[in-house]
Amino acid sequence: MSVRLYVGNLPKDTVQQEELQEVFGEASNSFSIKVIKDRKTGTCRGFAFVTVPNDEVADEIIEKYNGQTFRENALKIEKALPRNKGKGEEDSSKPEKEESSQARNSRPNKQKNKEATSSNKRRGKSNKKSKQPATSTNSSSSGATQPDPRWADELAKLKEMLSAVEK
Template sequence: MSIYVGNLSYDVSQEDLTQVFTEYGTVKRVHIPSDRETGRPRGFAFVEMESEANEDEAIQALDGAEWMNRELKVNKAKPRENRSGGRNNRF
């Protein structure tokens, strides 16, 4: 499972997030999606931790916390939904 971290500063780095989440356990991976066209970060990230207990502790501690002049939104990441529609979908 992973954690969704929203309302991030566009200046945040993987190292910044790793440092914050390491306070709650071992961080396995940090992913900061970027805009396809501009290459700029999109303002959210996903953090994977070693255990679900560590994730729960981090979510409880950081959801709503102010960091880099922004109020963080931190919760369990939801599975990506299959998007239907588009030009090649004829059914």
């Protein structure tokens, strides 16, 4: 079964398949190379994929060429992660942080509002809600501040331990 290898840390200018074939040609005769390029500029995005016939050849290439310099850059070679179904090679290389608009729309409103506020701030707009003063949950008739309810039990235990030590 064929194995795909990720070849990273390539220079971000024009990298040709032939150049990489010369580099990996010593290890195996049967392999294919796909240099991933930017759609607009046509320059290398900094990585490529090499498909080799089996695990033994893959391990040999990783051992031999991982860390080797190519145009003053140390190559990073490892076995590629499986592709996502329905997406091409370029899509599978995108960071996992990106998400679809469908996933963004399924979030709770509170998180959507935070994102809208931060994007408005970047555009120079302000959110009317953000100008309202924060309401305090610490008000009581005695004037003492109340602990955060998430930590109230822990605080009560600490107070008991301190009073026991003082006695």
